[in-house]
Amino acid sequence: MSKVTKEMALDYHEEGKPGKIEIVPTKPYASQHDLALAYSPGVAYPCLEIEKDPEDAYRYTNRGNLVGVISNGTAVLGLGDIGALAGKPVMEGKALLFKIFAGLDAFDIEINEKDPDKIIEIVKAIAPTFGGINLEDIKAPECFKIETRLKEECDIPVMHDDQHGTAIISGAGLLNALQIQGKKIGDIRLVVNGAGAAAISCTRLYVALGVNPKNVVMCDSKGVIRADREGLNSQKREFATTRDLHTLQEAMKDADVFLGLSVADVVTPEMVLSMAPRPIVFALANPNPEIAYDLAMQTRDDIIVATGRSDYPNQINNVIGFPYIFRGALDCGATAINEAMKIAAVHAIADLAKEPVPSVVDEAYGMNNITFGREYILPKALDPRLLLCVAPAVAKAAAQSGIARRPIPDWAAYQTKLRNLMGDDGKMMRHISDLAKQTPKRVVICEGNMDNTLRAAVRVAQEGVCRPVVLGNEEMIEKRAARLGLSLDKVEIVNPRHDREAETRERYAKILASKKAREGFTFNFALDKMFERSYFGMMMVETGDADACLASTYSAGEATASDVVSIIGLQDGYSHFATMHILNTRKGTFFIADTAVNPDADKDALVDIARLADHTVRFFAQEPVMAMLSYSNFGSSQHEEATMVAAAVKELHEKYPSLIVDGEMQVEYALDTKLRDETYPFNTLKGKCVNTLIFPNLTAANCTGKMLLSMGIGSIVGPIQMGLKKPVYFTNSNASEQEICDLVAIAALDAITLERK
Numbered sequence: 001m002s003k004v005t006k007e008m009a010l011d012y013h014e015e016g017k018p019g020k021i022e023i024v025p026t027k028p029y030a031s032q033h034d035l036a037l038a039y040s041p042g043v044a045y046p047c048l049e050i051e052k053d054p055e056d057a058y059r060y061t062n063r064g065n066l067v068g069v070i071s072n073g074t075a076v077l078g079l080g081d082i083g084a085l086a087g088k089p090v091m092e093g094k095a096l097l098f099k100i101f102a103g104l105d106a107f108d109i110e111i112n113e114k115d116p117d118k119i120i121e122i123v124k125a126i127a128p129t130f131g132g133i134n135l136e137d138i139k140a141p142e143c144f145k146i147e148t149r150l151k152e153e154c155d156i157p158v159m160h161d162d163q164h165g166t167a168i169i170s171g172a173g174l175l176n177a178l179q180i181q182g183k184k185i186g187d188i189r190l191v192v193n194g195a196g197a198a199a200i201s202c203t204r205l206y207v208a209l210g211v212n213p214k215n216v217v218m219c220d221s222k223g224v225i226r227a228d229r230e231g232l233n234s235q236k237r238e239f240a241t242t243r244d245l246h247t248l249q250e251a252m253k254d255a256d257v258f259l260g261l262s263v264a265d266v267v268t269p270e271m272v273l274s275m276a277p278r279p280i281v282f283a284l285a286n287p288n289p290e291i292a293y294d295l296a297m298q299t300r301d302d303i304i305v306a307t308g309r310s311d312y313p314n315q316i317n318n319v320i321g322f323p324y325i326f327r328g329a330l331d332c333g334a335t336a337i338n339e340a341m342k343i344a345a346v347h348a349i350a351d352l353a354k355e356p357v358p359s360v361v362d363e364a365y366g367m368n369n370i371t372f373g374r375e376y377i378l379p380k381a382l383d384p385r386l387l388l389c390v391a392p393a394v395a396k397a398a399a400q401s402g403i404a405r406r407p408i409p410d411w412a413a414y415q416t417k418l419r420n421l422m423g424d425d426g427k428m429m430r431h432i433s434d435l436a437k438q439t440p441k442r443v444v445i446c447e448g449n450m451d452n453t454l455r456a457a458v459r460v461a462q463e464g465v466c467r468p469v470v471l472g473n474e475e476m477i478e479k480r481a482a483r484l485g486l487s488l489d490k491v492e493i494v495n496p497r498h499d500r501e502a503e504t505r506e507r508y509a510k511i512l513a514s515k516k517a518r519e520g521f522t523f524n525f526a527l528d529k530m531f532e533r534s535y536f537g538m539m540m541v542e543t544g545d546a547d548a549c550l551a552s553t554y555s556a557g558e559a560t561a562s563d564v565v566s567i568i569g570l571q572d573g574y575s576h577f578a579t580m581h582i583l584n585t586r587k588g589t590f591f592i593a594d595t596a597v598n599p600d601a602d603k604d605a606l607v608d609i610a611r612l613a614d615h616t617v618r619f620f621a622q623e624p625v626m627a628m629l630s631y632s633n634f635g636s637s638q639h640e641e642a643t644m645v646a647a648a649v650k651e652l653h654e655k656y657p658s659l660i661v662d663g664e665m666q667v668e669y670a671l672d673t674k675l676r677d678e679t680y681p682f683n684t685l686k687g688k689c690v691n692t693l694i695f696p697n698l699t700a701a702n703c704t705g706k707m708l709l710s711m712g713i714g715s716i717v718g719p720i721q722m723g724l725k726k727p728v729y730f731t732n733s734n735a736s737e738q739e740i741c742d743l744v745a746i747a748a749l750d751a752i753t754l755e756r757k
């Protein structure tokens with residue numbers, strides 16, 4: 001996992017616009033009319049409605065999606081009392097996390113005040129702005145009074161995240177670590193180092209989960225908190241022990257679990273060695289733990305270690321919880337975040353860690369095959385499923401405990417809303433998957449012997465997108481599935497090389513040999529080809545044994561474009577087939593072609609590609625507005641590369657006048673409608689936003705798609721096959737599980753559409 005240096009972190013914060021967040025308008029603002037609605041006079045109407053009924057603030061303002069991240073900087077991470085201003089990077093960071101993980105907007109508010117009563121007054125006074133309040137990095141014991149009073153006096157959810165977020169995440173981690181170590185929660189001996197905001201709240205939650213309070217020893221900066229110690233505050237007194245222990249070192253002997261929420265480097269390897277067999281060490285001080293991860297792991301083989309750091313396994317950080325807890329609470333109009341909601345979040349998070357991990361998560365961490373075990377006790381912070389699991393669990397618990405003002409009426413619709421928060425690209429693909437699910441088709445996935453394809457096959461089967469058939473050796477596929485923790489219950493395996501398939505191979509070979517008789521394919525040659533998965537898969541589709549196929553460009557003896565054309569055939573009226581990629585960017589969704597098939601496209605090929613693209617964009621329920629790209633603008637160059645595109649446009653205008661297409665043009669004129677219309681007022685796309693880019697050649701299209709993806713400018717779906725008679729698609733060896741699932745869904749829907757024709 002990547003390590004972070006001081007220089008990297010400072011550069012990151014300073015680069016471009018300093019800081020990490022900005023405000024983005026959500027309504028049109030370009031015209032005088034827009035401004036009259038957004039501000040005076042129009043804005044007076046929602047004001048008056050809210051005056052009559054304060055609940056209307058959730059209809060007409062951003063209150064229901066806005067959290068205040070409020071701190072006075074007295075316990076910033078483990079850095080201590082560094083002051084309100086110095087804590088701002090942490091609070092901005094939390095605002096960023098709220099946004100990216102749960103679609104919630106957040107303002108960071110740093111209050112230069114230490115008196116708890118004054119802080120309470122300030123927060124109460126600004127509470128109307130927010131749907132919820134996340135108190136952060138306020139030190140104990142003041143934080144207890146501040147949170148308790150604000151919860152009593154505000155009618156919106158208030159949560160001190162260092163207390164409860166930490167308790168929820170580490171509680172989930174504790175349940176899972178105990179399961180792996182084979183220990184019962186009621187029997188364990190727990191040592192807690194730190195007696196502040198996080199430590200007190202974690203210990204309370206652990207007791208609620210089953211830890212026996214008599215088995216808890218807590219230490220603060222002065223050592224073990226014993227009942228005979230003078231001057232203990234009420235929170236410390238709650239966990240004071242009567243045992244004759246004085247130091248952390250004494251307390252650690254024979255302990256099953258160590259929970260550190262204090263400061264760096266206070267735990268030694270000797271202390272860890274003195275713990276009971278199969279110990280659990282949660283060293284959670286940030287940024288440096290009570291004992292470094294590597295050092296603790298080296299002390300003994302039977303240990304589970306977690307820290308607050310993202311650059312080591314088992315990160316226990318409240319980011320796994322707070323975005324989703326607030327999402328669930330705000331969405332159901334919860335008046336608070338109560339115990340039932342917290343316990344529901346604990347179990348949702350703990351259970352998710354036991355599910356197979358999608359490869360997007362592996363990819364995000366540059367890891368392979370993350371599976372539940374001593375180095376993976378909790379979901380990773382970048383796991384997109386957290387939103388879908390935790391927010392509904394929290395909202396349900398709020399409704400069941402009677403504190404939801406607007407209970408979620410339709411859980412399926414709520415899941416869709418949450419999924420939509422993950423972005424537009426997801427929205428279009430979900431629509432395709434939902435359509436495919438209505439008539440699940442038999443889709444052959446030719447490459448069973450790769451992790452990414454096998455995971456995708458299992459996922460599309462489980463989601464009901466299609467009935468996948470995976471090609472390959474059963475034993476190898478089963479072993480791979482077992483290693484990946486995948487169930488093959490709903491996946492059919494066909495081994496093209498097995499004796500069982502001899503008759504099928506012969507049947508397919510006869511058809512293939514007759515189709516390619518004049519391309520050098522004898523029967524025996526065709527029979528040999530049937531041992532190759534891509535050929536076998538394509539023949540399944542050609543003969544109707546399957547509805548669609550996803551072949552892999554890495555199968556041995558991969559089929560060429562000419563083989564595909566001979567086997568499946570081109571659609572009537574076309575002389576070419578091609579591929580399209582869908583690019584999802586912050587500026588919208590764009591369709592680009594041809595990305596994979598025609599290296600020597602001439603004018604006729606460009607005409608076919610544009611016609612096929614028109615058809616395919618409509619398949620995705622969008623109106624195609626096409627630009628034929630070049631380095632030249634409407635005849636500005638007479639080089640043959642440019643004139644070929646111009647000739648293709650001319651033919652398209654003459655023969656296919658219903659297509660919305662123009663060119664040749666440079667890409668910025670394609671994407672900037674105003675620039676194009678002002679400079680070339682005769683262009684036939686006038687006033688329309690281009691969404692489909694036909695590149696003059698394969699290199700340009702292929703490089704553009706991959707460049708934008710590599711630069712993180714967008715996500716991509718494809719290659720989507722256009723122009724063959726049947727849905728035979730191809731994918732690359734490095735395609736992600738998500739990319740393969742997307743292609744399978746598109747191929748399945750393609751098969752359904754074909755059947756209806």
Ligand SMILES: NC(=O)C1=CN([C@@H]2O[C@H](COP(=O)(O)OP(=O)(O)OC[C@H]3O[C@@H](n4cnc5c(N)ncnc54)[C@H](OP(=O)(O)O)[C@@H]3O)[C@@H](O)[C@H]2O)C=CC1
Nearest residue numbers: 075077078140195196197198220221262285286308317318
């Ligand atoms: N990984 C995660 O998700 C999270 C980690 N944390 C980390 O936990 C730590 C505490 O945070 P928080 O509870 O908010 O802060 P607080 O200021 O509320 O509490 C700090 C506690 O640490 C105790 N302490 C300080 N030095 C020592 C020592 N040498 N030995 C034992 N105890 C000591 C203090 O003792 P005393 O009472 O005597 O002053 C106090 O009880 C920080 O490092 C923070 O980064 C916090 C939240 C989440």
Ligand SMILES: CC(=O)C(=O)O
Nearest residue numbers: 076077078162286318
């Ligand atoms: C993670 C966090 O909230 C802290 O360390 O304070």
Ligand SMILES: [Mg+2]
Nearest residue numbers: 077136137162
């Ligand atoms: Mg904190």
